[in-house]
Amino acid sequence: MKTIVWILSGLIALATAARGEEGCGKDIECKGERICVQRQCVDPETRPPPPPEEHASLNAPPAPIAGASSPMAQLDATRHRHLGFFIRPDLGVGYLSTKASQGGVDATVLGAAGTFGLAAGGALAENSILAFHIWDVVVSEPTFKSNGTTVNNTDGKVSLFALGPEYTGYFGENYYFSVSPSLTRVRFEANGQSSDTNVGFGLRGAIGKEWWAGDHWGLGVVAHLSTSFNKDSGSNAPTWSSWSGTIAFTATYN
Missing domain, CATH: 2.40.128.100 (OPCA outer membrane adhesin/invasin)
Incomplete structure (x- = not known):
């Protein structure tokens, strides 16, 4: 009987270790107040900061200069005239x-x-x-x-x-x-x-x-x-x- 208990305890330990290697899926799978971040249990103060958001103004095309016109626009202005x-x-x-x-x-x-x-x-x-x-x-x-x-x-x-x-x-x-x-x-x-x-x-x-x-x-x-x-x-x-x-x-x- 002791042998059976010892074998079951070993299997449970192996399953727990394997699950730990797979990482967490949500906060309740972590102990205490630890939280799940990127499939790892970490303390709340060690959560990595979110990546900075790119401002739309950095990627927006420059506004056209008032009064400026391209050579193509000038050419089209005299087309069929x-x-x-x-x-x-x-x-x-x-x-x-x-x-x-x-x-x-x-x-x-x-x-x-x-x-x-x-x-x-x-x-x-x-x-x-x-x-x-x-x-x-x-x-x-x-x-x-x-x-x-x-x-x-x-x-x-x-x-x-x-x-x-x-x-x-x-x-x-x-x-x-x-x-x-x-x-x-x-x-x-x-x-x-x-x-x-x-x-x-x-x-x-x-x-x-x-x-x-x-x-x-x-x-x-x-x-x-x-x-x-x-x-x-x-x-x-x-x-x-x-x-x-x-x-x-x-x-x-x-």
Whole structure:
């Protein structure tokens, strides 16, 4: 009987030692006033202090500076707007007729034409553009008419050259109008020879529509109506009156 009691006492001691090695789970498993901290029984005054709390202000991002703006924000502010530097080339086709009369003889040179233009400048205000504009209208192998006589596809060329200021105003959904008062000159070429008129006055009016193809690039179409009045060279020379209608494709940076 004593042997059985001794064996049971040994088993209880082993179980108690094993449980002590496993550590405590709550305060009531500790003796006296000791408490359970991190699976160990400790005196209350030896409880480890809690870790310091991180203040939210240490991790918070810095407040934005009033009035400051990033380069990206400045770029977005001008996106799809007509501000700053401006350049617009155009290329198209149309029709040109130039006519002069002298001594009862009327002469007309006309035909299908090509046109090219380039305007460069800047915005006076949003949607209000002032630029320098060069443009031309050129007819190859024109038709010549004089007093009832018509000669088709003559081996020659007639060209109207112009330059001057241009004002462009945008309105609505990227529609615009342009006006270009210009200094002009007409050149006639035939049989390897050329003749130029004196410098005269011309005007080109345009109305067009553009579609944004990028943040600052727009592609569009435009219709031109152009006129020019140029006195021919020489004494008592007639004045050539020129009229042209053209349609062109445009590419505008603004």
